Amino acid sequence: MIKDKAAIVGIAETAFARRLEASECELASMAILAALEDAGIAPSEVDALSSYTMERTEEIEIAGNLGFGDIRFFSQVGYGGGAGCGTVLHLAMAVASGQAEVAVAWRSRKRGSGPRVWATSAERLYDGYKYTRPYGLVRPADELAVLTRRYMHEFGATREHLANVALTCRRMANNNPRAAMYPKPLTREQYMAARWIAEPLCLYDNCLETDGALACVIVSAERARDCRHRPVYIHAGAQGISAPHPGFMNDYCGTPFRTPSYAAAKALWRGSDFKPDDIKVAQIYDAFTTMVLLSFEAYGFCGRGEGAAFTENGALDPGGRLALNTSGGSLSEAYVHGFNLINEGVRQMRGSSANQVPGADVCLVTSCDDVPTSALILRN
Amino acid sequence: MAGDEKMIASWPLPTTNDHDAPFWQGARRGVVVMEACGSCGKLRFPPRPMCPSCHSRQQQWRELSGRGRIWSFIVPHPPLFPVFNPLAPYNVIVVELEEEPAIRLVGNLVSEPAGPINGVSAETIRIGEPVQAVFVPVTDDVTLIRWIRRR
Numbered sequence: 001m002i003k004d005k006a007a008i009v010g011i012a013e014t015a016f017a018r019r020l021e022a023s024e025c026e027l028a029s030m031a032i033l034a035a036l037e038d039a040g041i042a043p044s045e046v047d048a049l050s051s052y053t054m055e056r057t058e059e060i061e062i063a064g065n066l067g068f069g070d071i072r073f074f075s076q077v078g079y080g081g082g083a084g085c086g087t088v089l090h091l092a093m094a095v096a097s098g099q100a101e102v103a104v105a106w107r108s109r110k111r112g113s114g115p116r117v118w119a120t121s122a123e124r125l126y127d128g129y130k131y132t133r134p135y136g137l138v139r140p141a142d143e144l145a146v147l148t149r150r151y152m153h154e155f156g157a158t159r160e161h162l163a164n165v166a167l168t169c170r171r172m173a174n175n176n177p178r179a180a181m182y183p184k185p186l187t188r189e190q191y192m193a194a195r196w197i198a199e200p201l202c203l204y205d206n207c208l209e210t211d212g213a214l215a216c217v218i219v220s221a222e223r224a225r226d227c228r229h230r231p232v233y234i235h236a237g238a239q240g241i242s243a244p245h246p247g248f249m250n251d252y253c254g255t256p257f258r259t260p261s262y263a264a265a266k267a268l269w270r271g272s273d274f275k276p277d278d279i280k281v282a283q284i285y286d287a288f289t290t291m292v293l294l295s296f297e298a299y300g301f302c303g304r305g306e307g308a309a310f311t312e313n314g315a316l317d318p319g320g321r322l323a324l325n326t327s328g329g330s331l332s333e334a335y336v337h338g339f340n341l342i343n344e345g346v347r348q349m350r351g352s353s354a355n356q357v358p359g360a361d362v363c364l365v366t367s368c369d370d371v372p373t374s375a376l377i378l379r380n
Numbered sequence: 381m382a383g384d385e386k387m388i389a390s391w392p393l394p395t396t397n398d399h400d401a402p403f404w405q406g407a408r409r410g411v412v413v414m415e416a417c418g419s420c421g422k423l424r425f426p427p428r429p430m431c432p433s434c435h436s437r438q439q440q441w442r443e444l445s446g447r448g449r450i451w452s453f454i455v456p457h458p459p460l461f462p463v464f465n466p467l468a469p470y471n472v473i474v475v476e477l478e479e480e481p482a483i484r485l486v487g488n489l490v491s492e493p494a495g496p497i498n499g500v501s502a503e504t505i506r507i508g509e510p511v512q513a514v515f516v517p518v519t520d521d522v523t524l525i526r527w528i529r530r531r
Contacts, residue, residue, distance in 0.1 A: 119461070123390055130394030131426060132486045134524055136464045136497060137472045138392070142456050146474055146486075150452040153507045196469070199455035199502065252451070252474050252484040253425060 001271050005096035006103075007224035007231035008088070008378070010039025010217035011343040016180050016334035018112040020211040025057040027213035028108035029065040035215040036066075040228040041102055048073035048100030048218075050087040052107055052337060054080050054117075062106070073100040077239075080117075081287055081368030082260065084338040085376040089237035091218045101219065107339040108213035116209075141206055144288040144370065145198035147256060151290065152200065154257075157308035159200065162289040163191045164311035165324070166204040166331055169286060171317075173328025176354040180208055181332040205289040207330035214339040216346065232349040235362070236272035236377040240264025260373040261298035261366065268375050269300065274362055276300040279377075281323040281348050281357040282364040283341035286330045291369040296322075299364060299375070318357045326355040341365050342376070349380040391463050393522045400427040402441040407523040410515045412444045414483065423480045446513035447530065448475040451484050455502045470498035475511055475527055488526050490514065497526075 012034030014020070014027050022030070036043055043066045049059045053076045063071055073094040077083035084107065091103035118139045125133055137143065151157055170186040173179035186204060194202040224231035240263030244254035269275065276299060284295045293307030301322055302310040316324035327333045327344035334340050345365040347353040366375040396404045399415075406413025416423045417431035418438025430437055453473040458465045476484045488497040489505060493514040511527040518524055 119459075123392060124395045125392055126395050126397075128426060129392075130400075133392040133461075134394060134518075134522075135472050135486050135488050135526075136456060136460065136467070136470055137454070137486055138456070138461055138464065142454055142472065145454040145456075146452045146472070149454060150474075150507070153452070196455065196457045198457065199469070252486065254482055 002089070002092045002096045002234060002237060003271065003273070004233040004235055004379070005221055006092040006218050007221050007233045008216050008346050009219055009224050009227040009229060009231055010035040010037070010041065011215070011346045012038050013178070013214040013340065013343060014212050016178060016210050016212040016336070018180070018209065018211065020110065020113070024108040024110050024213070025061055025065070027211070028057045028062060028106050028215070031108065031213040031215040032062060032066060032104055032106050035104065035217050038228070039217040041217060041219070043067050044069050045102045046104050047071055048091055048094050048103035050075045050077065050090045050103070050105045052076060052080070052083040052087065053078040054083070054337070055107060057108055073103070077374065079368070079371040079373070081285060081337045082371040082373035084342060084367040084374065085237060085365055086239050086367065086374035088216065088218065088234060088342060088376055089239065089374055092234040092237060095218055095220050101223070103218040104215055105218065106213065106215035107337050109336050110211040111335055112209045112211040139198070141201055141288065142198045144290055145201045146252065148200055148290040151257065151293070155305035155308060157293065159192065161293065161308035161311050162205055163188055164316065165286065165289040165292045166191055168316040169325050169329045169331040172326050172355050173332035176327050176333060179328040179333040180210055181328060201288065201290070204331070207287045207335040208332070210334040210336060212334050212336050214336055214343055216342060230350055230380060232346045233379050234376060235274070235379045236268050237375065238264045238267035238271065239372070239374045240267060241372040257294065257304070259294055259298055259369045260371065261295050261369045261375070264366075264373050264375045265299045268377065272377050274377060278362060279322065279364050281326060281360045283325055283329065283345045283366070285338045285341065285366050285368045286325055287335065287368060289331070292324070295366055295369045298369065299366065318355050323355070323357045326353050326357065338367050345376070345378045349378050391518065392461065393519065399429055403427055404522065406441070406443070407515055407525050408517070412446045412477070412513050412525065413441050414444050414477070416440050416442045423483060425483045444477060444479050447478040448485070448511055448513075448527070450474070450489070450505065450507055450509045450511060451476040452507060453489070453502065453505050467496065467498050469502065471500060471502045471505060473505065473511070473527060485525065490526050490528060492528065493526070
């Protein structure tokens, strides 16, 4: 168990915008340098790195740019948005086992100005997409829309419930000057009148398209006590691939609502002193509003099919049952493959969030519900 | 939309491999052909080299009725691949198969086999509707499975 043996002691991000001039490599280097400054640790001390398999800046580029010394541990975590919490988990394990001393996780992405991943498919399909794309089901939004329609049919969820998630994230962003949607309030009427992307999902059910990079610094609990900020302990972490649900391409066979989050959740709570009832603030991966409802169920905040009702009566506001995505999340702060959720979890534990939850001392952070995924429990 | 985006210009079509060729050959013959375990008989999809139930590598291919029910459906709107943009909004349906409802195929609901994928109004589509497979040749080597309403 990694329980509280490692801590996050530095976080940083670049600006978030639809279009930034700097390259992904420059953005990554800037975010990592700033995170090390936040921690008060010299770049020459870094000896471990982790990022996503979809990260295009290699470890050797980062180490070269930042003048790192010898690196002793490095890893990449797969499956796009499912990787985020996994990068921190890998480094926490490396630090807890003595394999590394100063570890950096990062993600840099130009999703706002670069190509859409789904738009660069080969003209002949070799992988599982051969069973979906010839029929015009081409984007992640289309894949989630299939599950959303069925979820509505089985459990009585409505667009009002999806709006509860989108509007919560927007209200959070409206208090967060870093957020891409900081100056732009969203009303329920605007949500209901928005253009469709993939019915039943509208524009505001989809995450932003953002350029930006983020990083965090992980050291042992012992060393963390001497750092600049109050340590944020990595209390528990897990990855998950659930048995009947190997990912987007096979979503529609077997038991589609038993998403990879269920497997991650089981392992996460097993390694934790906390239960869902103890969690008052959570950063839940929100590339699409529906994912948040499914994650509420997977992580045990409510029963199966009850995720929609869980969003009612202000439950997701600061001071509600479970304050959600207090930076604005992927829907309204930035979409950088969910890494911003990790840094916001750290801010909540430091007491420095723009939407600080009073008395919050433990925070759940999750990665993408619908692909092989990962999750963390942070505590102060 | 970003100007440097590369979107695929023509209809995205499958390649076949050693494991899944019989499925696509079946479509060309006008039959839904599904892989089953050669040992325990359990149907599986997508085609894969080992039975996840009994771990046998024996396999057989079984002709199914081509009947199913609509399990879910969506209506995509642009931006899509350029080939799909002029057809949008169109329907995409997911069909659970009569012989094994846990196997679901993605397709389109059309009013006749050669009909366009935007020819049935999504307003009229209902989850649970019975449908029948139809087979639409799109190139010499690829036939796609689409669906019409079954009475």
